[in-house]
Amino acid sequence: MTSETTRPIPSLDDLDLSAFHEARPRKARALMIQGTSSDVGKSLLVAGLCRAYARRGLKVAPFKAQNMSNNAAVSADSDLPPAPGPDAPPPPRGEIGRAQALQARACGLPASIHMNPVLLKPQSGVGSQVVLRGRPLGNWPAREYHHLKPHLMPAVLDSFARVARDADLVLVEGAGAATEVHLRHCDITNMKLALEADLPVVLLTDNDRGGALAAVVGSWLLHDEAERARVKGYIVNKFRGHFSLYEPGCKVMTEHTGWPLLGVVPWFDAAALLPAEDSLALARNLSEGGQGLRVAVPQLGRIANFDDLDPLRAEPGVELILVRPGTPIPEADVVLLPGSKTTRADLESLRAEGWDGDIRTHLRRGGRVVGICAGFQMLGRLVRDPEGIEGEPGVTPGLGLLDIETTITPEKRLTEICAQDSLSGTEVRGYEIHMGRSSGAGLTRPWLMLDGRPEGAISADGHVSGCYVHGLFGSDSFRRHWLSGLGAAVSGLDYEAQVEATLDALADHVEASLDLDALLALAQ
Known part of the structure; x- marks a missing residue:
């Protein structure tokens, strides 16, 4: 578990806020x-608007x-x-939320730390790692983070100014519910940001779960006059059914708030083909994909990436099964341990669920086990966290399926990968994002050999393998090689082309549902 020890609020110097400046007047709408x-559906709608406006020739961010x-x-x-000298390592990288990276892709832009200057990575029920402009600030209990947040507003405004400096249009996404007025004093991402940065607001509500009428009217009731004036209208998202039956409800919303209805966006069936923002999406996905090779994935408490x-999931010859807590791992061809924000805590949860025994039974039956990043670390003999980076300091036994040990260190490795795997002869594209370093004799049998650099480990019998590379299976040639080695049917899926086609379909869907000229006229 993450330590909830109270720590002092960093000073402005500690946060290096002296480098941040007042947001300058912007040219971008x-x-x-x-x-x-x-x-x-905020993230998805913004991604669709990003692609739609970019296709119109605007530089969108x-x-x-x-x-x-x-x-x-x-x-x-x-x-x-960057490090000095001709032999210096590649320039350092930061990290942002996956949703903003997808939105940047929809705009045709590289992902930037300024598109998501504050990233919270949950590590316990009440605490998160705080990442400021790509760099970890440490682990913060929620109560202490609320004291920290106002000190981050200069960084937020500075990043917004940098994004707006190079764009024609900036599409800004709020977070959670805009009406959490009990947090108004420390808000940096909803109405406080709209007021500070002079942003017009469109309110998005979700018809699929019900309660949209109460949500919109309740938002009006909870906002003060200045906040209400910021809202230019509302959009109903994830709509199913006949609008003629729903239209009277929209009239009630407008009568009570004075906000006009700006459009109704029907349910977008292809949303599951795009990377999801957070683990809320997993609640809807138990068993997906095609038929054939069965891949079972235990849903870890702090599952990441x-x-x-x-x-x-997109392969027609693969059935992907997400195994919920309280459910044994079913018979499968492969058990895949995914990434996690808290390796040791999720190892303990894995044992508490009895999944460690299920995995050993799976191996005795001739099955395969794969670990990615934290999942790779779990396959080893030990995971040490001497400095309490992910929680209380200590050592947790791993599953002992690979002859490696891992030490969690303060330094986070952030790098993109584009290399040739000399063992399979295929191209591998992906990235690393982790704070652990692994060692041990098992590394002498690497799973990958990326341009001559060993990566990961594979057991002597070849049934257990793991590595630190996220995005591995998005590399089409590698995925096909891996699937064919397991006897699975191999398709001609071009995964990256599928993502691009889905973004275009999303933009078509948004453009057919909303008046983009009217929305652009609201931007200021």
Whole structure:
């Protein structure tokens, strides 16, 4: 578990806020999408608008001041200066939420730390690792983080100014519910940001779960006059059914709030083909994909970067099974241990579920086991955290399936990978994002050999393998090689082309549902 020890609030010097400046007047238009709750589809709608406006020839950029997600992406930039000298290592990288990386892709831009300057990576029920402009600030209990947040607003405004400096249009995404007025004093990502940065707001509500009428009217009731004036209208998202039956409800919303209805966006069936923002998406996905090779994935408590699973889910010859807590691992061809934000805590949970025994039974039956990042660490003999980076200091026994040991260290490895795997002869594209270093004799049998560099480990019998590379299965040639080695049917899926086609379909869907000219006119 993450330590909840109270720690002093960093000073401005500790946070290096002296480098941040007041936001300068911007040339870019900006429009903010806030939600009546979490998971109303803000991230997806912004991604669709990003692609739609970019196709119209505008230079569009996304922005989200604060995101909470363990699904992160490596950025193309960093606040850290590059190392000097001709033999210096590659420039340092930062990390941002996966949703903002997808939105940047929809715009045709590289991911930047300034698109998501504050990233919270949950490590316990009440605490998260705080990442400021790509760099970890440590682990913070929620109560202490709320004291820290106002000190981060200069960084947020500075990052917004940098994004707006190079764009024609910035689409700003709020976080969670815009009406958490009990947090108004420390807000940096919803109405406080809209007021500070002079942003017009569109309110997004979700018809699928019900209660949209109460959510919109309740939002109006909870906002003060200045906040109400920021809202230019509302959009109903994830709509199913006949609008004629729903239209009277929209009239009630408008009568009570004075906010006009700006559009109704029907349910987008292809949303599951895009990387999800956070683990809320997993609640809807138990068993997916095609028929054939069965891949079982235990749902760890702090599962991270689970979009590693998306390319396998998209394969018609693969059935991906997400194993919920309280459920034994079913018979499968492969058990895949995904990434985790807290390796030791999830190892303990894995044992408490009895999944360690299920995995050993699976291996005795001739099955395969794969671990990615933290899942790789779990396959070893020990995981040490002497400095309490992920929780209380200590040592946790691993599953003992690979002859490696891991020590969690303060330094986070953030790097993109584009290399040739000399063992399979295929190209591998992906990224590393982890704080552990592994050692041991098992590394002498690497799973991959990336341009001559050994990566990961594989057991002597070849049934257990793991590595630190996220995005591995998104590399089409490698995925096909891996699947064919397991006797699975191999398709001609071009995963990256599928993501691009889905973003275009999302943009078509948004453009057919909303008046983009009217929305652009609201941006200021």
